[in-house]
Amino acid sequence: xxxxxxxxxxxxxxxxxxxxxxxxxxxxxxxxxxxxxxxxxxxxxxxxxxxxxxxxxxxxxxxxxxxxxxxxxxxxxxxxxxxxxxxxxxxxxxxxxxxxxxxxxxxxxxxxxxxxxxx
Amino acid sequence: xxxxxxxxxxxxxxxxxxxxxxxxxxxxxxxxxxxxxxxxxxxxxxxxxxxxxxxxxxxxxxxxxxxxxxxxxxxxxxxxxxxxxxxxxxxxxxxxxxxxxxxxxxxxxxxxxxxxxxxxxxxxxxxxxxxxxxxxxxxxxxxxxxxxxxxxxxxxxxxxxxxxxxxxxxxxxxxxxxxxxxxxxxxxxxxxxxxxxxxxxxxxxxxxxxxxxxxxxxxxxxxxxxxxxxxxxxxxxxxxxxxxxxxxxxxxxxxxxxxxxxx
Numbered sequence: 001x002x003x004x005x006x007x008x009x010x011x012x013x014x015x016x017x018x019x020x021x022x023x024x025x026x027x028x029x030x031x032x033x034x035x036x037x038x039x040x041x042x043x044x045x046x047x048x049x050x051x052x053x054x055x056x057x058x059x060x061x062x063x064x065x066x067x068x069x070x071x072x073x074x075x076x077x078x079x080x081x082x083x084x085x086x087x088x089x090x091x092x093x094x095x096x097x098x099x100x101x102x103x104x105x106x107x108x109x110x111x112x113x114x115x116x117x118x119x
Numbered sequence: 120x121x122x123x124x125x126x127x128x129x130x131x132x133x134x135x136x137x138x139x140x141x142x143x144x145x146x147x148x149x150x151x152x153x154x155x156x157x158x159x160x161x162x163x164x165x166x167x168x169x170x171x172x173x174x175x176x177x178x179x180x181x182x183x184x185x186x187x188x189x190x191x192x193x194x195x196x197x198x199x200x201x202x203x204x205x206x207x208x209x210x211x212x213x214x215x216x217x218x219x220x221x222x223x224x225x226x227x228x229x230x231x232x233x234x235x236x237x238x239x240x241x242x243x244x245x246x247x248x249x250x251x252x253x254x255x256x257x258x259x260x261x262x263x264x265x266x267x268x269x270x271x272x273x274x275x276x277x278x279x280x281x282x283x284x285x286x287x288x289x290x291x292x293x294x295x296x297x298x299x300x301x302x303x304x305x306x307x308x309x310x311x312x313x314x315x316x317x318x319x320x321x322x323x324x325x326x327x328x329x330x331x332x333x334x335x336x337x338x339x340x341x342x343x344x345x346x347x348x349x350x351x352x353x354x355x356x357x358x359x360x361x362x363x364x365x366x367x368x369x370x371x372x373x374x375x376x377x378x379x380x381x382x
Contacts, residue, residue: 024360026188027316028247029195032366033212035313036332037198038236039370040225044126044174044215 126215127155127222128167130197131364132208132233135161141200147193148172155219157226160233163201164222172215181213202364206241208233209364232371240369243308243334244362248347249321250299250329251356252292254285296328299350299357306343307333311367325356332367 128147135156140163144152150165170176180186191212198209216222226233304310315327335343340362347359 024195024363025322026192027321028360030187030191031313031316032363033191033194033198033209036366037209037211037369038132038233039211040214040229042129042214043217043221044169044172044177044213 124169125166126169126172126217127164127219128172129210129214129216129222129225130163130165130194131201131210132160132162132226132237133201133205134237135159136205138204141204144197144200145193146197147190152197155222155226157223158230160226160230162222162226163197164219167215172213177213177215198364198366206237207364208236208240208369209366229371236369236371239309240334240365242337243365243368244337244340245365245367246307246333246335246340246343246359246361247363248299248303248329248331248333249316249327249358249360250296250350251321251323251325251327251358252295252354253325254288254292292326292328295353295355299329299355300331302350303331303333303343303346306339306346307335309334309368313367328355332363334365334368 128150130146130152140152140154146152146165148167148171150167152163152165155162155164171180180190194212198207201207202209216225300310300312311332313330313332315330318324318326321327333343344359347357351357
């Protein structure tokens with residue numbers, strides 16, 4: 001098998017009933033092999049949180065590989081359809097809460113009391 | 120350097136039907152794909168050098184765009200080949216074990232989870248559907264806005280109108296996406312909505328309003344394709360890809376528990 005054929009885009013089977021389909025592009029492939037599929041921890045630990053970060057970078061990666069290198073780097077913060085996985089955010093949230101309560105324990109209790117008084 | 124300097128790279132898991140591994144199947148880094156069968160399941164694997172697939176080398180090469188693209192395509196190719204002939208559970212990119220014994224342990228320990236996942240996708244295929252709208256035509260940005268006050272006030276009013284128009288257009292787009300997703304789901308056994316891709320990623324300037332995956336019975340594929348055709352129009356373009364291996368529908372029952380907290 002030649003190098004070229006190995007990396008050529010996977011051509012979808014065509015059937016007359018299912019016309020007008022697009023061939024698989026690298027973006028669609030990366031989205032699937034990185035974001036989906038069975039997630040099990042192998043012996044070689046690739047930190048799964050790293051992969052989650054990578055899925056953010058992935059959007060940049062695909063743009064770089066498939067199209068152009070010039071693009072803004074903050075667009076995902078404006079994505080209105082964040083229907084995907086938010087585990088990374090939940091994890092960060094959990095850590096921040098833990099840090100917050102640790103900090104609160106070290107502080108005098110006055111600020112919290114005065115807040116309670118208002119109710 | 121340790122004595123054992125190779126690992127076993129896992130692509131996918133299927134039922135062990137005794138049929139041989141597809142011949143001349145090439146996986147990541149040009150390696151040959153082979154099978155490891157155990158407990159009625161079969162794993163599609165290849166032997167990879169740890170100097171490239173160890174934790175540290177991987178951390179670096181995952182940042183290498185060309186390497187990532189090549190590896191993803193090679194991984195996907197194996198998954199596709201396997202899925203073409205049998206129910207398949209694709210495994211996430213770069214899942215590497217120390218050796219074949221660890222693969223057998225996995226097949227034994229997660230036997231029921233894999234069996235359940237494979238049952239879910241038997242006789243079914245995954246189809247990808249993306250829907251796009253062109254929001255630029257729906258924004259009344261150039262509209263003349265009457266009112267008192269100086270040019271500053273007029274600017275603010277214009278800006279407000281434009282924002283309101285945009286918001287309304289987005290709301291409509293979201294509702295359309297919902298409708299399309301519901302219609303497609305009615306023909307599918309299962310469906311997932313994934314994060315919409317940015318124009319830079321999709322390669323299209325229109326806004327992607329739906330990035331869906333649908334698990335469809337093999338004998339309903341034409342019905343599904345016709346539904347996709349019917350949903351085109353009204354300013355919405357609908358794009359169909361597939362059939363895909365069932366990447367979006369083979370999560371194991373307790374997959375979440377496998378997330379390790381290094382913090």
